[in-house]
Amino acid sequence: MADALKIGVAGLGTVGASLVRILQQRGNALAVACGRAIEIKAVSARDRTRGRGVDVSGIEWFDDPVTLAAEADIDVFIELIGGASGPADLSVRQALSRGIHVVTANKALLARCGVELALLAEEKGVLLNYEAAVAGGIPVIKTMRESLTGNSFSRVYGIMNGTCNYILTRMEKENLTFDACLKEAQRLGYAEADPTFDIEGNDTAHKLAILTTLAFGNQISADDIYLEGISNITIEDIQAAADLGYRIKLLGVAQKTETGVEQRVHPTMVPQDSVIAQVDGVTNAVAIESDILGELLMVGPGAGGNATASAVLGDVTDIAKSRPGEQKVPAFGRPAHLLEPYRQAEIKSHEGGYFIRLTVEDRTGVFASIATKMADNRISLESIVQRPKNGGETHASQTIVLVTHATTEADVRTAVAAIQQEGYLVREPQVIRIERPKEN
Amino acid sequence: MADALKIGVAGLGTVGASLVRILQQRGNALAVACGRAIEIKAVSARDRTRGRGVDVSGIEWFDDPVTLAAEADIDVFIELIGGASGPADLSVRQALSRGIHVVTANKALLARCGVELALLAEEKGVLLNYEAAVAGGIPVIKTMRESLTGNSFSRVYGIMNGTCNYILTRMEKENLTFDACLKEAQRLGYAEADPTFDIEGNDTAHKLAILTTLAFGNQISADDIYLEGISNITIEDIQAAADLGYRIKLLGVAQKTETGVEQRVHPTMVPQDSVIAQVDGVTNAVAIESDILGELLMVGPGAGGNATASAVLGDVTDIAKSRPGEQKVPAFGRPAHLLEPYRQAEIKSHEGGYFIRLTVEDRTGVFASIATKMADNRISLESIVQRPKNGGETHASQTIVLVTHATTEADVRTAVAAIQQEGYLVREPQVIRIERPKEN
Known part of the structure; x- marks a missing residue:
């Protein structure tokens, strides 16, 4: 069997404690699946004395995750600290710079500087894995x-x-x-x-x-x-x-x-x-x-200590199964330097169906006016429902619900603004976009 | 960029043709994602003249997939022939024996001799990938x-x-x-x-x-x-x-x-x-x-040429991204020689809820008799519904539907057999097991 994979865990909150517990309890099964043991060499958290339901007494302790990332004898640095900057950011950069694989659950950090971190990982030939950062235990990444x-x-x-x-x-x-x-x-x-x-x-x-x-x-x-x-x-x-x-x-x-x-x-x-x-x-x-x-x-x-730890564990075992050396799975599916600038589509250009709820004065002509404003903006309607009155309405008001066929956000906004101009709305209009799954 | 990954595709039915088409159309994107090109070096099918909507003219042709597996200059053998034995089986064994990675969509082959093939793959240090064999494009494996x-x-x-x-x-x-x-x-x-x-x-x-x-x-x-x-x-x-x-x-x-x-x-x-x-x-x-x-x-x-080809492609690109040499992901999650004998749980021991539909003579005492037989076998009922008559029933019969709380298959069978003995059933009883998802 190959040498053990040595890991350092920074952050011993719910996820970190779950991860340590699972690694301690499932050591044999993991070694069989990975062809090598996974050994927790170092841990770090703010308060050493806090009870966490796991025994970390035999593991090297660091008060500072950056020091752990810089000095511990590890192959993988696992960042479970959280936060878009500060110790999470600094320790991940430290680990990558040292040529150590990083596994993180930190969506805020990746959302802020994921590409920069991926570039650093690729430069050093190590992996940046982050399955737990999106949708918890679901292996979407x-x-x-x-x-x-x-x-x-x-x-x-x-x-x-x-x-x-x-x-x-x-x-x-x-x-x-x-x-x-x-x-x-x-x-x-x-x-x-x-x-x-x-x-x-x-x-x-x-x-x-x-x-x-x-x-x-x-x-x-x-x-x-x-x-x-x-x-x-x-x-x-x-x-x-x-x-x-x-x-x-x-x-x-x-x-x-x-x-x-x-x-x-x-x-x-x-x-x-x-x-x-x-x-x-x-x-x-x-x-x-x-x-x-x-x-x-x-x-x-999508959350919870164990489900998130399961995703982290998947990332760690992937590294344990891979051969040391060259990194081959780019963090974002292609080499980070080939990622292109983000070309934003304006929300006003969004096309789709819309649900529009209007609470209006109960008087003649309102329905016709609404229908006209929709037609003026090329919006065709899938359904129109006049909702029965309920406690939220006065006797002199009623609620009209429209569902549109595919149209654009710009047209809907123009139509609703025109309706608001008419003065018969008694509450703010509600507009909700409709999303349809693709038929397989 | 590393050398191209050389593949041979055996079987050019719907899936094979889709795969070849995608590899030809997406060559650049795949090379970027994998860090190396994927090159189709050889193909094999029964009938060379058949139109398949893809151009295989520049690719070495083999009439016999076993010869392809034995002789072609390839890193990966892709088996899309199908069938639990014959050419699929022989060509996969040939490829593995030569130390060539195998990707297959063949569930029948794996169900028959998957462990044997996994042992051979592990002995030779190559991968046996089969994502497409289960649930088509869903990456469950x-x-x-x-x-x-x-x-x-x-x-x-x-x-x-x-x-x-x-x-x-x-x-x-x-x-x-x-x-x-x-x-x-x-x-x-x-x-x-x-x-x-x-x-x-x-x-x-x-x-x-x-x-x-x-x-x-x-x-x-x-x-x-x-x-x-x-x-x-x-x-x-x-x-x-x-x-x-x-x-x-x-x-x-x-x-x-x-x-x-x-x-x-x-x-x-x-x-x-x-x-x-x-x-x-x-x-x-x-x-x-x-x-x-x-x-x-x-x-x-779960099926279709493209969806299945997508799964095959995932398997191939995994190999393209890995370093040549030692195989590290065991085909069945642990080394094949550590798989244990199957310990079968008898269906009679199955525990769960049951739906039981009984079409009975419409006479006094039948309901009571059914309830008694259930109780005699320790079966408690979640609901009992007497279904309205429909075209499939005579005037003298009625349908009774029972849903049980958790019980055992053995008890349900005994109860239903006892009911059948009573002679008032006018059709075969229907028994359907109930399965409940786990609450997360």
Whole structure:
């Protein structure tokens, strides 16, 4: 049997502790599968005295992950610290510069400087693996960069934030408000005390930026993502969606268009009978659409110590099975210096169906006016529903829900602005994009 | 750039022709992704003159794949001939013996002698890759043997035959008989002229046998699979399933139990609100249940020239990216000589819920008798439905549908046999097992 693969683990939070526990408990099975043992040579965390449910007493301890990356006798540096800068960034650069493979779960770091890190890894001939950074335990990175090599991608989209999907699922199943479901998610540990990063779509955007680069070969461009969160989704929207045969999910979507690549994160209507519509609770799902294969959908746990550790372990065992020396799997599917500048498609050019909910004064001519504004902007309608009154409306108002055939974002915005000008809207209009899976 | 990877393609049917076309059209992109070109050095098929829509004129031609495997100047032998024995078998053995990597889409061959071939590959230090053999374009093999290394598997199950899933979907959506849907499938090319192999579950069994070995580390044992096809599923069953919140799918299931590993292929009731229940038409789906990750479900095209070629291409590019020399990814996740004998769990020990449909004489005491026989065999019932009469019944008969809580196959069989003894059944009883996804 070959020499053991020596690893250093920086960060002993939930994921780090799970990883150490699994490596300690499954040592023999892993050695058989990899043809060599995996040995934890060094660990690092902020507080040495904190109880973590794992025994790290025989392992060299570093208070500073950068020192670990610089000095420990390791083949692989595993970064589970988190954060787009600071110790995570510094220690990963340190490890790569030393010619040590890096495995990371850090989406924020990759979204900020993934290409730079990939260049450094390639220069040093080592691997930069990051399966855990997107959709937790779902092996979407490996699938895109290894299994689908040769495919040309047209769209990648998915449910990549468990907090949002939990909230939307609860709202629908229990008929509860957004605020009530957010509180429940916080109580269960599915949402942070400050949930902004999750519910406004930033977390999804980091993951999407990475998938976009894998799919379309552009430099990572997380700042150019169109963002809409779920905080203004109401039960009324969810019910109207259900009546029309849709469910609402927060999707991240990267799509190739004639004018560039769209990157957008927003609440989305998906057909109720599609597979992704059934993905409930904290579960994640990623759909990969490519020309040779068609559509592949992967569904699984997107977070949690064990699920994330499983992805990290896959990355580590890949390195254990490979021969030392030349790095052969480019981090983003092609050599980093060949990644092209990101060519952004404007959200206004987006083409697709739209759900539009309008709460209007209950008077003659309003319906005709709405229909005219739509027609003026070349928007044809798939369905128009006048929703029955409920508690949220006055006697003098009613709700009209429109679902459009494929049109453009620009036309929808113009039409809705024109309707707003008419003065009969009694609430802000709601506009939700529709996304349809490809038929295989 | 490194030397080109030289491949030989044996078999130029739909998959082979797709593969050759893609390699010719995507040469540059593949070379960038792999760090080296992929060059088709040799091809083989039965009839050189047949039109295939691809130009193989500049490629060395072999009438005999065994000669190609023995003599061509290649690094990888790609077997797309099919069949459990004969030229496929002989040429694969020839290539491996020569120390040449093998990529195959041949489930029948692997189900029969996969372990033997893996031993030979390991002895020669070459790779045996077979992503396309199970569930077409879905990368389930790579996921199980690479991404989930370190996980301990508890169950693997899926929809792995497009013909059956197409027929069951059509029956449900269009309210058509099995025979009508089979004819439709044949007309569309989704079913063979002799459909036995698909509809009786043998095709699913071959794929399942391979997944069982990957999951549980036993020798392949395709002959020990419990088989039930879909030809006796009626519209009545599908409707009764829907009323009770289930859909019927042909599943292959491999499951670890206390007495061994169950391998079974049969029509199965899955909860209507589960993700796998939404997988319609010819699409395939595989669920992988493991202790660290939880449940991962992959959904995608399970057949077709391009989807299958995509999987073959993933296998080939993996080899192109690896360094020549020592083979490091064992074909079945661990070295073949460490695979253990298959320990079969008897179908009679299977535990789970059951759907039982009984068509009985419409007379006093029958209901009580059925309930008593169930209770006598410790079977508790989740629901009992007396279905309204329809065309298939006489005035003097009625249909009773039972759904049981978890029980054993042995108890169900004893109870049903006891009911049959009573003489009030007017048709053969229908018994369908229920399978539930794991909650993540």
